[in-house]
Amino acid sequence: MFKTLIFGFLLGIVGTIAAVYYLPVVDQHRESSIIAVATNGGNTESFYMKIPMDRIMVGASSQAEPLPQGMEWPAGEVFTGLRAELFKVRNSDETVIGVASRVASESKDFGDTIEWVVHLPARGSFYVSMPPESVDGVHRVGTLQAGTREFGPMHGRVSERWVANTDDDDEDAPDGRIELVTSFVGEFADVLPEETS
């Protein structure tokens, strides 16, 4: 019986360590990426934020009604030219896949800037900076400054536009949506994969 106890003890140690090693502690839910191949290389992907339902926060000194209710936006000269927003991000199928921040900064010294950070837990994050002026009266276009994980080796541009809702029949329809379209291309490598092996 003592031998059985020792056998069980060792089996318990090995089993626990094997379970900790092989069973995933974290398994982020993934939605399929809806990516299209761009005409001149790279890929494009669209992200949406329905307004107002996907807006989590609006913070600005000039904001009369804080969102969310009860939020206290910091007072002080430092924060005067800032407008920070937080959104849930949807893919082309209108499924929520991440969160994003949009910060508009007004500065006499540095000029006005709009920045986005889009965070997709299963894929990574990317950081975009764009001027507030639109290129064609509709789209603002910015440059990818940095990315993590899937977006780490990427370069490219991101456009932002407001799409107003035109469906007057549906009372529950959103006012419109913010559309972000990425156009990314991976880093060029001199060495082909076959040559590295």
Added chain:
Amino acid sequence: MIRHLIALIMGLVLGAMAASALLFYNPLAAQNPLSPLSVSDQEIISLGYSAVAEDAIVFTNDGESRVRPYPVGVQQLWEAPIRRTNVLVTVLSDSRNNPAGIGIKYMSDSEQTRIINGEALVDSAWHIVLPARGSLFVSESENYWNFLRQIVVPAYWNSGDSWKGTWHGNTTAGPGSLGTARVTGGYGKFAGLESVAVESISARAYSVAAGPVAMEGRLTIEIAARGESQAAELMVE
């Protein structure tokens, strides 16, 4: 036969407990090494914030976690792809404790987590805007294993369901090879900046019911040399 079965089950339970204790007290697991930036000869920017949800401008998560979203009516991240994500919007203070700007921190449980290696990893990204100086994007992998082991678990063991003491540790574990975060400059004086950072936590009280009660975070960002005059410009004014 039954006696052998009971002995086997007892052995299995004891073995599982011994393995769990070995993993928990594993001396080879990640310790709290000295910050690589503490020996840096480059200029440093230090930004502090309160890591208590109720001190934040906004804190949100799935709504079912120990730390409750703040303020009460804020939208919760209940959808499956973002359920394991926390978002913190907070005021960042400079080294003199004056408000310097805002920081938005995204924290998602990492699939790279390996308990056997003493790694409870979180993929984090900071969107930082300091109106007087510019903006930064900080991406990092954070390891909360020491925080869990030395604060959260002792809080559960404590009869008062809380922990009090003094704990300081670096949470940044990568992606830099020395355990540093990656920093990218946005606009203003930080435009074009590529650098590294380390995030640390100083905790004084933790409650099982509410999470951190007294806890500060600090981001230490190295300003890589791009000419002495430019580095000096980037320092806290």
